[in-house]
Amino acid sequence: MKVYATYNIKGGVGKTSAAVNLAHLAARSGHNVLLWDLDPQGAATYLFRVRPKVKGGSRALVDGTRSLDDAIKATDFDGLDLLPADFRYRNMDLQLDDMKRPTRRIHQLLRPFEGEYDVVFLDCPPSISLLSENVMHAVDTLLVPMIPATLSVRTFDQLSGFVDNFDGRQPQVSAFFSMVDGRKRLHRELVEQLSAERKGVLRTAIPALSIIEQMAEQRAPVTAFAPHSVAAMCYEALWHEVNGTIG
Amino acid sequence: MSANSRAFTKQGAVEIEAIAAALQPKFAITAGPEEAVSHTWLDTFDWRLHEAGISLEYLDDGPLIMQFPDGNRLQGPRPKKWPALLHDLPAGRLRDALDPIVAPRALLSVVTVQRAVRESRVLNADEKTVARLLTESSDDGTSRLQVQPLRGYEADADRIARLIARVDGLKASATTPYDDALTLATRSPNDQVQNLPAPLQPETPAPVAVANMLAQFAAVIDDNVAGTIAATDIEFLHDLRVAVRRTRSILKLAGDVLPANLAERFQPEFKWLGDLTTPVRDLDVYLVELDNMAAGLASADPRDLDPFRSFLVRHRSAERRRLVRGLRSQRFKQVMSDWRDELAKVAADSHGGPAATSLARQRIERAFRKVVRRGKRIAADSPSEDVHELRKRCKELRYLLEVFRPLFADAQYRPLIKELKALQDTLGDFQDGEVQREAVREFAAVMMEQGAAPPATVLAMGELAAQLDAHQLNARGALVGVLRPFLANENRDRIKALVRR
Numbered sequence: 001m002k003v004y005a006t007y008n009i010k011g012g013v014g015k016t017s018a019a020v021n022l023a024h025l026a027a028r029s030g031h032n033v034l035l036w037d038l039d040p041q042g043a044a045t046y047l048f049r050v051r052p053k054v055k056g057g058s059r060a061l062v063d064g065t066r067s068l069d070d071a072i073k074a075t076d077f078d079g080l081d082l083l084p085a086d087f088r089y090r091n092m093d094l095q096l097d098d099m100k101r102p103t104r105r106i107h108q109l110l111r112p113f114e115g116e117y118d119v120v121f122l123d124c125p126p127s128i129s130l131l132s133e134n135v136m137h138a139v140d141t142l143l144v145p146m147i148p149a150t151l152s153v154r155t156f157d158q159l160s161g162f163v164d165n166f167d168g169r170q171p172q173v174s175a176f177f178s179m180v181d182g183r184k185r186l187h188r189e190l191v192e193q194l195s196a197e198r199k200g201v202l203r204t205a206i207p208a209l210s211i212i213e214q215m216a217e218q219r220a221p222v223t224a225f226a227p228h229s230v231a232a233m234c235y236e237a238l239w240h241e242v243n244g245t246i247g
Numbered sequence: 248m249s250a251n252s253r254a255f256t257k258q259g260a261v262e263i264e265a266i267a268a269a270l271q272p273k274f275a276i277t278a279g280p281e282e283a284v285s286h287t288w289l290d291t292f293d294w295r296l297h298e299a300g301i302s303l304e305y306l307d308d309g310p311l312i313m314q315f316p317d318g319n320r321l322q323g324p325r326p327k328k329w330p331a332l333l334h335d336l337p338a339g340r341l342r343d344a345l346d347p348i349v350a351p352r353a354l355l356s357v358v359t360v361q362r363a364v365r366e367s368r369v370l371n372a373d374e375k376t377v378a379r380l381l382t383e384s385s386d387d388g389t390s391r392l393q394v395q396p397l398r399g400y401e402a403d404a405d406r407i408a409r410l411i412a413r414v415d416g417l418k419a420s421a422t423t424p425y426d427d428a429l430t431l432a433t434r435s436p437n438d439q440v441q442n443l444p445a446p447l448q449p450e451t452p453a454p455v456a457v458a459n460m461l462a463q464f465a466a467v468i469d470d471n472v473a474g475t476i477a478a479t480d481i482e483f484l485h486d487l488r489v490a491v492r493r494t495r496s497i498l499k500l501a502g503d504v505l506p507a508n509l510a511e512r513f514q515p516e517f518k519w520l521g522d523l524t525t526p527v528r529d530l531d532v533y534l535v536e537l538d539n540m541a542a543g544l545a546s547a548d549p550r551d552l553d554p555f556r557s558f559l560v561r562h563r564s565a566e567r568r569r570l571v572r573g574l575r576s577q578r579f580k581q582v583m584s585d586w587r588d589e590l591a592k593v594a595a596d597s598h599g600g601p602a603a604t605s606l607a608r609q610r611i612e613r614a615f616r617k618v619v620r621r622g623k624r625i626a627a628d629s630p631s632e633d634v635h636e637l638r639k640r641c642k643e644l645r646y647l648l649e650v651f652r653p654l655f656a657d658a659q660y661r662p663l664i665k666e667l668k669a670l671q672d673t674l675g676d677f678q679d680g681e682v683q684r685e686a687v688r689e690f691a692a693v694m695m696e697q698g699a700a701p702p703a704t705v706l707a708m709g710e711l712a713a714q715l716d717a718h719q720l721n722a723r724g725a726l727v728g729v730l731r732p733f734l735a736n737e738n739r740d741r742i743k744a745l746v747r748r
Contacts, residue, residue, distance in 0.1 A: 030310075048375075049373045049374055050375060071399075073397075074376075074397035074399055074400065081399075115343060118340075
């Protein structure tokens with residue numbers, strides 16, 4: 001089971017779009033996939049038309065009184081299941097803090113799914129918190145969408161440095177440019193330069209396209225409702241690159 | 248599992264509009280196109296999936312779909328051809344789910360039917376798919392509709408099924424699509440039951456009872472010849488051997504009730520058949536066990552055993568050629584054909600004589616006495632030959648208990664068979680360890696003679712032999728522990744109660 005998370009400290013950079021499309025592509029290629037929408041805003045949950053409610057909220061999941069298993073919902077797509085968001089996830093930090101090994105809880109919660117799912121995606125809320133630290137300990141690869149700006153790169157460096165200090169198991173940190181505007185020279189230059197120079201920055205970039213925004217109206221991954229669009233092909237290229245990176 | 252049925256049948260076509268009307272206003276339907284598909288089902292030769300209530304199927308060139316009794320499904324890629332062993336399937340959840348049920352048997356294509364199929368989605372008020380409806384119509388004019396639940400929406404699937412149950416003309420289905428398709432197959436799980444002779448009755452004349460049970464073993468031998476010759480999976484040969492062994496045991500223990508030297512005439516033939524099948528079966532067992540044993544190596548690298556594995560594979564190929572020649576020989580065909588004829592004559596012509604029950608009582612008592620006599624002499628340091636003899640007597644007792652089981656009450660039988668099985672498992676462990684340890688030594692010698700054994704391989708085989716020694720020591724320790732309860736008064740009383748006239 002490979003665990004991926006889409007994570008960035010900033011909001012609105014394309015985390016959910018990446019998680020939803022990559023999870024759909026993984027399922028389409030025959031994998032059994034689980035997407036856990038950890039963001040209390042529940043954008044991924046909304047996109048899959050699932051109700052953003054988990055019995056007992058995050059407390060019950062975190063302290064183990066309810067099994068994650070019972071909360072999982074099938075999406076409309078074969079092989080792709082969703083663990084929905086719940087507005088009560090906003091308190092997850094406090095609940096994690098009450099646990100014995102507060103930074104390893106998400107990792108423990110996912111362990112029973114080892115035989116059941118081939119791929120797990122965690123769609124994280126934008127923040128740096130106990131939850132994000134948990135996610136970093138739980139994943140094989142942290143996928144970091146970045147808008148092409150010098151400050152984004154600085155955040156990526158900070159994140160890589162933070163993960164490098166982990167004892168034992170360290171996730172791979174893979175950044176990719178997102179919401180790239182081909183008309184802006186700065187965007188083009190930054191994407192070219194950094195993906196060539198920096199280890200951990202992927203070659204595939206996701207352009208800013210209105211069809212990606214249409215996901216909210218269509219309530220489906222762009223790879224499902226417009227499989228031949230440029231956006232869908234970019235996500236496919238990204239999935240191949242990510243999947244190839246860690247085998 | 249849901250209490251109400253999620254599968255329905257109808258004479259004539261299922262009108263999707265009628266279903267949609269029944270589901271309103273809570274649910275809407277998005278109907279998919281109707282397609283002509285060929286639908287193929289798979290199972291093992293001994294119907295393990297059917298027995299577990301599971302169907303394994305595919306449509307046209309689609310993926311393999313495993314459907315559980317509660318309607319849940321798993322899917323995965325298909326192997327290139329059938330029959331397929333599990334390792335021919337790509338690794339994944341489907342293979343993992345099949346493994347405990349199917350292995351080591353091969354999956355065979357059982358039946359293919361042409362159907363018109365339509366998959367529709369049932370949506371809730373959020374336009375979320377909460378279940379799928381699968382409608383299939385076949386050439387005979389019947390249609391089948393199945394509500395397939397989606398994870399997390401099982402309650403919706405039940406509600407949908409309840410609403411559909413009210414539609415005119417639809418009946419809850421008592422059979423699965425697999426059951427329906429099997430009525431068109433050349434083989435089916437019911438064949439065995441249908442072909443059985445009349446069940447054993449207490450008053451059945453003993454010669455008829457014995458001839459009937461031997462005829463059943465002969466049918467098992469016949470059934471497994473083609474799969475053994477084709478090497479479809481290793482269980483064909485195993486089942487064939489078990490039937491031969493049972494035949495030999497019954498001939499030895501009760502063959503005297505058959506007329507005019509029948510037992511004496513056929514005993515050497517079945518010994519020949521048993522001996523013919525032994526080498527390949529032994530090699531099958533070594534090859535199956537080798538990976539487990541290799542994983543337990545402490546000093547040697549499991550890869551050091553690769554030349555040993557290759558040697559076993561080569562050796563097996565040679566032995567298999569001999570086995571196949573034997574099974575295709577005129578001698579084998581003649582023996583089986585004469586045997587069936589003779590048994591049929593006995594079953595048709597025998598009247599009178601002792602009843603099956605009195606034969607059963609007498610022979611079970613005698614076999615149990617032999618087990619007790621041999622068992623009492625066994626201690627932790629007894630010679631292996633004595634343990635081997637005890638094992639053979641236990642097998643004979645087991646076969647007798649099994650063939651005469653219909654004559655006795657289940658309550659008397661069950662605890663006895665349970666204790667006997669525990670004893671046989673330990674004896675089997677002991678014997679296998681002994682045989683394998685000797686075989687590893689002999690194989691090592693042959694491989695060295697042939698220059699096929701690099702030093703690392705010989706060392707690894709030495710470690711294997713040591714592992715088997717340790718295993719043997721454990722089995723010896725366990726043996727006395729399981730013998731005691733089997734020989735205890737409680738069991739003797741059970742046998743006494745069974746054979747009391």
